[in-house]
Amino acid sequence: EARPGPKSGSGPMGAGLGLPLGDAAVPTVCAGTLNGLSVTGDAQHQYQTLHKMYNNCEVVLGNLEIVLIDHTQDLSFLQTIREVTGYILIAMNVFSALPLRNLRVIRGTQFYEEQFALFVLLNYNPNSTHALQQLGLNQLTEILAGGVYIEKNAQLCHVDTVQWEDILRDPQHRSIVGDNGKACPPCHESCGGHCWGPGPGDCQKLTKTICAPQCNGRCFGRAPNECCHEECAGGCTGPLQTHCFACRHFNDSGSCVPLCPQPLIYNKLTFQLEPNPDTKYQYGGICVRSCPHNFVVDQSSCVRACPNDKMEVEKNGLKMCEPCSGLCPKGTGRGGGFGGAVGPNGVNIDTFINCTKILGNLDFLITGLEGDPWRNISALDPEKLNVFRTVREITGYLNIQSWPKHMNNFSIFSNLVTIGGRSLYNRGFSLLIMKNENVTSLGLRSLREVSAGRVYITENRRLCYLHTVQWAALSRRRADLDIRNNKPRSKCRDRRGVCVPSCRFTQG
Ligand SMILES: *[C@@H]1O[C@H](CO)[C@@H](O)[C@H](O)[C@H]1NC(C)=O
Ligand SMILES: *[C@@H]1O[C@H](CO)[C@@H](O)[C@H](O)[C@H]1NC(C)=O
Numbered sequence: 001e002a003r004p005g006p007k008s009g010s011g012p013m014g015a016g017l018g019l020p021l022g023d024a025a026v027p028t029v030c031a032g033t034l035n036g037l038s039v040t041g042d043a044q045h046q047y048q049t050l051h052k053m054y055n056n057c058e059v060v061l062g063n064l065e066i067v068l069i070d071h072t073q074d075l076s077f078l079q080t081i082r083e084v085t086g087y088i089l090i091a092m093n094v095f096s097a098l099p100l101r102n103l104r105v106i107r108g109t110q111f112y113e114e115q116f117a118l119f120v121l122l123n124y125n126p127n128s129t130h131a132l133q134q135l136g137l138n139q140l141t142e143i144l145a146g147g148v149y150i151e152k153n154a155q156l157c158h159v160d161t162v163q164w165e166d167i168l169r170d171p172q173h174r175s176i177v178g179d180n181g182k183a184c185p186p187c188h189e190s191c192g193g194h195c196w197g198p199g200p201g202d203c204q205k206l207t208k209t210i211c212a213p214q215c216n217g218r219c220f221g222r223a224p225n226e227c228c229h230e231e232c233a234g235g236c237t238g239p240l241q242t243h244c245f246a247c248r249h250f251n252d253s254g255s256c257v258p259l260c261p262q263p264l265i266y267n268k269l270t271f272q273l274e275p276n277p278d279t280k281y282q283y284g285g286i287c288v289r290s291c292p293h294n295f296v297v298d299q300s301s302c303v304r305a306c307p308n309d310k311m312e313v314e315k316n317g318l319k320m321c322e323p324c325s326g327l328c329p330k331g332t333g334r335g336g337g338f339g340g341a342v343g344p345n346g347v348n349i350d351t352f353i354n355c356t357k358i359l360g361n362l363d364f365l366i367t368g369l370e371g372d373p374w375r376n377i378s379a380l381d382p383e384k385l386n387v388f389r390t391v392r393e394i395t396g397y398l399n400i401q402s403w404p405k406h407m408n409n410f411s412i413f414s415n416l417v418t419i420g421g422r423s424l425y426n427r428g429f430s431l432l433i434m435k436n437e438n439v440t441s442l443g444l445r446s447l448r449e450v451s452a453g454r455v456y457i458t459e460n461r462r463l464c465y466l467h468t469v470q471w472a473a474l475s476r477r478r479a480d481l482d483i484r485n486n487k488p489r490s491k492c493r494d495r496r497g498v499c500v501p502s503c504r505f506t507q508g
């Protein structure tokens with residue numbers, strides 16, 4: 001699928017960081033991506049971003065996309081991944097094996113090409129001998145939604161022996177497996193004809209098609225009393241909801257449940273709903289005592305932004321969504337939605353008037369500033385950019401890849417205090433400033449917090465004052481910075497490119 005360009009990562013956080021959520025054993029989650037086949041940078045850069053995103057990650061909240069990785073790279077860090085909530089795309093790589101040895105579940109909350117949760121295409125290079133030979137998903141026993149597509153991997157073996165019906169939960173979804181490796185060795189004799197590789201340890205673990213008819217889903221043996229609990233996903237080691245390989249809905253401290261402990265519980269003696277002291281919130285497939293700090297509570301879930309008919313309020317230090325009585329208050333505007341990259345342009349600029357908070361992202365792109373005749377979008381009058389002077393908070397990311405040539409700083413954002421990073425651009429960025437030729441200083445003088453995500457400031461040829469900013473103080477964890485190829489620091493100093501002595505915390 002050819003997408004127009006990199007899009008927002010669908011995940012909430014920066015690169016594979018564990019979150020201190022007040023629960024003893026919350027798995028390490030990381031954000032996925034939504035780039036499809038579009039790649040930025042060379043193979044080495046691809047590899048580095050992959051490593052940054054997924055090192056130590058156990059649950060990918062979003063899609064796992066592995067594209068254009070060559071055979072020399074060590075991908076063993078992928079071994080920690082147990083679950084992917086979106087889809088998995090493996091395309092145009094030439095490594096020989098995929099080390100997703102511990103992957104148990106693909107949830108398929110998003111599909112690739114409209115119907116696939118696992119998509120494996122063209123993993124060989126006709127000019128070299130390197131190619132994908134083994135999928136190695138030995139633990140994969142469940143794809144909750146979506147189908148499978150595995151085509152044109154010239155040396156990939158054994159995928160046609162895998163019994164995909166055992167893995168796919170929904171029989172409506174298809175598995176399309178063809179035109180892969182020829183002349184493959186058979187499965188080991190102990191595998192009963194279904195395997196991921198030639199060894200005795202590569203047999204496919206069947207947990208559905210072998211079950212007794214009494215089982216409503218999966219089982220751990222063929223007998224009628226060997227059914228898994230219905231909240232299990234992928235199989236189990238015993239009949240209880242604490243015996244599941246993975247959870248179909250939510251994991252509440254190791255027990256699979258249909259719902260996390262709700263905020264209100266019914267008191268049978270008083271006939272009333274009462275606050276539940278053990279409330280937990282849904283966060284991906286996990287129940288947590290509190291949402292990550294850049295998330296908002298909406299009823300019993302952690303969300304990145306309140307829905308349209310609600311507004312964000314803070315109560316006892318907890319950010320929550322509450323229904324608006326009448327109209328939602330003015331002062332909030334919608335940026336490009338999470339996932340889209342339609343930036344401010346000549347058509348929509350007036351919707352930002354009087355906004356103090358942007359719910360979503362701001363993408364300044366050439367198609368917005370100069371107009372896009374293909375989509376009937378007129379150019380943006382640069383004077384109108386002054387509407388952003390009232391903005392104090394952006395809940396998603398700020399992405400500036402184009403700026404009016406006669407403006408040499410971003411002082412229209414001089415009142416911007418917080419960048420939330422609840423959704424991230426491309427490979428995890430919450431502040432990205434790139435290739436703005438005439439910009440000489442940032443001018444973001446109120447910026448105090450970048451709550452999540454990475455900072456990327458590159459190839460702004462005239463940009464100075466970057467080294468005077470205390471980037472570390474802006475982010476809660478050690479700032480993940482990529483600041484390079486701007487105006488060389490030495491040349492900045494020559495030409496007054498340092499701050500005046502009075503500014504302790506300035507950005508020029
Ligand atoms: C294979 O090599 C040919 C000639 O060197 C080149 O044109 C082609 O792009 C290469 N294909 C790939 C997939 O690298
Ligand atoms: C549930 O989460 C715990 C960590 O909180 C983890 O140890 C356990 O393996 C998970 N269980 C399932 C079935 O996913």
Ligand SMILES: *[C@@H]1O[C@H](CO)[C@@H](O)[C@H](O)[C@H]1NC(C)=O
Nearest residue numbers: 330331350351352353354355
């Ligand atoms: C913006 O706010 C000003 C001052 O409160 C008000 O006069 C003006 O009408 C508002 N504009 C819009 C478009 O809401």
Ligand SMILES: *[C@@H]1O[C@H](CO)[C@@H](O)[C@H](O)[C@H]1NC(C)=O
Nearest residue numbers: 346347373374375376377378
């Ligand atoms: C383009 O937009 C203008 C006004 O913004 C409208 O009058 C015109 O019909 C549009 N053209 C197309 C092809 O949508």
Ligand SMILES: *[C@@H]1O[C@H](CO)[C@@H](O)[C@H](O)[C@H]1NC(C)=O
Nearest residue numbers: 404405406407408437438439
């Ligand atoms: C901005 O940069 C362009 C080159 O990219 C240059 O031609 C132009 O004169 C500059 N404009 C101003 C106002 O500095």
Ligand SMILES: *[C@@H]1O[C@H](CO)[C@@H](O)[C@H](O)[C@H]1NC(C)=O
Nearest residue numbers: 406407408409411441443508
């Ligand atoms: C920032 O840009 C504005 C307008 O483009 C200009 O008036 C102002 O002098 C600039 N500030 C600095 C410090 O360069």
